[in-house]
Amino acid sequence: MTDGFATSFTFKKPKGPAPAPFFTAEDLALADLQECRIWGVDPGVNEVFVAVDGSCPDIFGSQGAAANTQASHEIRKMSSSEYYHKAGFNRTNERIRVATEAAGIDKITSAIPSPATMNPDKLASYMKAVMASKKDLTTFYGNLLPKLRFLNYRGRQKTDDEMVNILLSGGAKYNSPSQKKKKKKNRKQSTQHTEFLVIRY
Template sequence: MYKAEILQKIKSVAEAHKNKVKDESFLNIECEDCKTFGHLNKAYHECKFYKAVSARDVGSSGKKRKQSAKTKEEKKQTTGDIRVILLLVPSNGKVAKGYTAQLEQFCKVFNFKKLGFRSVAELKTNTSVLFPNLIRSDGFTVDFLFSRKKKPKEDAIIDHHDLTLEGFSYAEITANYRPAFVDPGRKTVFTAAIGLETERHEIRRCSTKEYYHMTGSTSINSKSERKKANCTIKDIESNIPSCKTGSPEHYEIYTTYILQHLETLFSFYGSDMGETRFRLYQGSKRAADMMVNMLVDGGLKYDKELRKKEGKNR
């Protein structure tokens, strides 16, 4: 419901911007790139040389990075391709050629209905490959790699239109919304003032201690510390020399120490840590949802009626 209202608001603001008369002060400015008038350079979204920034453009030099032999070997061990799938499904031992034939072999092993795909045809699109016949695993979790779908044409109108305060009127805000003024802090993840009251308003906050408790990292770290205390790993980690040095002699001491205890460290942080990493990943996603619920609706922390219901259910 909230998403539909926000999208409708973005569309209305986009239409208002589209029908708005342009500022005439920019009409005489010539673009440095496309040599047309009305904007300064290609950073303007209506310039024909404009390019939207994506996550792939950040920190990329445009060159393929070299990978060590160790990295390549790890990818081979943790990536499931069609040759691995042949070991799980009866076949004549030949590798299927072609995307469709390989996809059908994947579907014989894995039930894609659990992921929302009812047939092999839904895994294929006319514009791009949705599932590239590739999975990865760290020994505990399994990742199915999918390509991102293109946005539908009806959502193209909301591109390059971010909601700002100028897109709302005071009467509209008081009638339909409940503003929250959020301030991040050092000891708290956020502190928010709820509402537009000038004399008295509700304060909601989530401390860093609460956040780590919601992620489950506090209990996981305590279990890990108890596990380290039962072996020599804690003494090894506490005596690791610093690698932050400009002296070659000191760095050689660090590398020598690490190489001496490499097998012990690998045995402790091996494939058995896959479940721990997965639980921490689940906890981080769960904590984010709980903080959003705390900010918007109050959650268990600020909703007394919800706390009573939770207590009765227990």
């Protein structure tokens, strides 16, 4: 099935293997804290995710207790507004708004009564208004939305990939020349072998 811009297929999804268990604090030994960078990952109030690296080896004393709470750490995150902007959702919404105003569709939709009612007469009025405007609405949105929906899909795929890169390696957001210079100035690079271990809260 296609709308002129994208094609959809129906496949049978095979049953995958059971997911591996997540790491917990009990799975870590004190030596692990000296060799790994442990990231705490959690969604924020206005962020898709916030990742914090608070496991600098200088923090932990001989018994694993916090010895230096002022040791530097790194924060990586992506806000919801940043995600919408990078994926192109805001640009798509603006194009829809401009197109609906230019074609007068906004006046048609604003004249349609709300379907949120328990009154049969008001519900009948809503259905009559929709049917009266059906041709104009389907013609307009049928020509406009398929392309924008496909662009949104591409933007979401690219932004999801970039979000994974930000979490694992910093991505372009945290590896720009200015960011590298700032990191070099504020944080002494460790010579130890570094691994990534993500703990989900």
